[in-house]
Amino acid sequence: MTRAERWYTTSTAFLEALAEAGVRYVFANLGSDHPGLVEAYARARDEGRAGELPELVICPHESVAMSAAQGYAQASGRPQAVVVHVDCGTQNLGGTLHNAAKARVPVLVFAGASPVTQDGELPGGRNEFIHWIQDVPDQRGIVRGYTKYDNEIRTGRNVKQLVHRALQIACSEPAGPVYLVGAREVMEEHLTPVPGRAELFTATTPGALAPEVAARIADALAGARNPVVVTSNLGREPDAVVELVRLCERLAVRVIESVPMYVNFPADHPLHAGYQWNTPAPNPALTEADVILVLGCEVPWIPSLNRPAGNARIFVVDADPLKERTPLWHVPAELYARANPGLAARQLADEVAAGPVRAEDVTARYARSVADHDRRAADRARKARPRPDVITPEYLAVCVHDAIDDETIVLSEAITNFGVVSEFVPRSVPGTLFGSGGSSLGWHAGAAIGVKLAVPDRLVVSLVGDGTYLFGVPASAQWTARRYGAPSLTVIIDNQGWRAPKLSTLAVHPDGVAAANDDFGVGFAPGADLPGVAAAAADAWAHTVADPAELPPLLTEAVKVVRDGRSAVLAVRVPPV
Known part of the structure; x- marks a missing residue:
């Protein structure tokens, strides 16, 4: 038995299967359930085989990892993988799993499970108090409303078959996320290396009209x-x-x-x-x-x-x-x-x-x-005219459109300004616009990383609300983008609050007390330095602007900064909610 075979485990086979299926990245938030994966990566690097496995991208928050995998898949058409920590990490995926499901984007999520032994019977058994706390009755049930397929890896002897089957289902129409779990003892199981047969697990061919x-x-x-x-x-x-x-x-x-x-x-x-x-x-x-x-x-x-x-x-x-x-x-x-x-x-x-x-x-x-x-073009031009006293969302969108080119990829998560972004940052080249596909906010932050990794030669620009920006866990996302060389421009349409709940309330209770007293509980006072979060976490270019005259030159500068390899965040103050 060779040295490599001696240390060949289920974890190694799992990562090999992902690579065989064309997975380029594993976006991971590691935990106590992943020693086998950590060791497999370390041994691959030590033996000069790192290129044979998907690249490991560390994400300090699970939602960033999931959104990055979704963004990469949306831009490339190829599924990626996410690794999270048992039930806690699975739940932290939360709404981002909803987004991938509703957007019909293939992503394989792997979560460990609490060890199944506690008295030293097998390598990887329980040796930390959290292993009892994280032992829940139905971990897979957490995601079952959002995944096309879920299963447990019970032995390493068929792990490649399970991975390839999961990705086959994920990529078959309608596409969507899949979920696998595996206990530590199983992921530590020693195996005889066996090549996978990814070519026997192709997605179903697209259906045609009769x-x-x-x-x-x-x-x-x-x-x-x-x-x-x-x-x-x-x-x-x-x-x-x-x-x-x-x-x-x-x-x-x-x-x-x-x-x-x-x-x-x-x-x-x-x-x-x-x-x-x-x-x-x-x-x-x-x-x-x-x-x-x-x-x-x-x-x-x-x-x-x-x-x-x-x-x-x-x-x-x-x-x-x-x-x-x-x-x-x-x-x-x-x-x-x-x-x-x-x-x-x-x-x-x-x-x-x-x-x-x-x-x-x-x-x-x-x-x-x-x-x-x-006629509609003339109407847009009228609405987008600059005002001397305030930046309107329409004028902001036009300025963004003027600062980018036709090949720039725009991520739209502007919520109540979705329509404004569509109308005033019009895209005509296929593949230059992406949305989350769902309604869980914060997708843009990780998605920008995934999109940039998929198409590194393109400028990536996100247009988001201030609430959406915060949902994206910007400190985690910006740190990840800097570490892995995936800069992008984030433009925050900053109305200092949540406009969507206010509009929803007015639609149902137009003459209610909330409307009469302007009491909606949606303001963000006192204001925060939103771009400053990115500057602190990742040395990003960070500015806030409220003067209409200053907006175009700042956007021009921000675009240049990103093209030169550094992320930029520009908060644009528009009329408050």
Whole structure:
């Protein structure tokens, strides 16, 4: 037996399996349950084999680790791994696991488990008081509402099979996170090295529309007076955007991006009909539509606020068209089809390309779309005019847009200013916009690290609220970014409070006491030096600005700082909540 084989354990095999499956990074928050992993990494470095294992990225907070893995997967299309400490670390993942689940992003989470022996029966048995405290009845149950698959590693002899199966499930549509646990004794088990067979665990191939279904939808679109596509996540596959453009240009179909988490359709295209968030009024493009294709979309509209006309024909196409893990969800469609949105867009584009079109109708629709697109552009320009006394969110967003280029990757987590970021920092290049996909705040902080590691030659800019910035555990995130050479620019839209709970309360109780007394409990007084957190933790460039005239030059300076390799945080004071 060679020296390497003598020390070959389940932990070594686990890390090898991740590497075999294409995992580049393990974002880790280590604990007492991970001696086997720590030793496996140390031995690999000592023996000159470190390059054979995924690179270990230490994250002082679990939410940063999970968001970094999600960001990397979103930017690269390849799943990454997260290592956390037993039940405590699993719970600290919290909302970030929700984000990955709702965004359908593949991430493998591994957590240790309390040792299963206490009298010295096996290596790795209990020898610290926390091993009793952390022994909970159903650790895997903590995550079961958010994972596609969970399992326990009970022996090292099939650990590679379990890892490859978990990643196979994570990457198969609809994608999502998976969770494995393993006790210390199991992770310390000595094994005979066995190569994995990752090529036998490929993800399921994307589903296509049945030919008759594709023909039915294509005929409906071709025969419509005012066809519309509503989408939010088709752009998770950048090539799908090209196919959607091809489909829409053939018939002059307008596109609404509802709660977009990606670039789904070029913002500068005349057929782009705008964005829909918590829009409190009917969307004209939606109410006028007689045929609507909901293509890769989670929430196409809010029924009580902006639903389409009652006689509109609606078709829903998605990898999960019924949102089977969402207890209450319904779009009144005449057809629901399970298919990959990008593949479906290509099929429909091929169908309409081969069929006849009413040229005069297409020309007239296109002309109306151009006019509407120009009108909305003029309206944006009016709203974004600088004021001498205050920085508005619209002006801030325009200044950010002017300071970056078309290839810059924007992470949007601006919450009540989501719509402002969409409209005033428009993205047209696929793969240059990402959102969390969920509603747990703070995703941007770790995601910026993951995105930068995935595409190191690109500028990464996050636009976030001040509350969101704090949710991101900025000290931990900025430290991690500095250690691993992943600088980014964070622009804080600082309204000194939580605006979202105030708007939610006003929507339900417009004439209530909270409204009458302006008593919402959402202010952040006394104010804090938010950029100073990043400066203290990671020597980041840090500034706060309230003067409109100072904003453009500060943004220019911040962008240069980041391109030169140092993170930057700029807090921009806007009217307070």
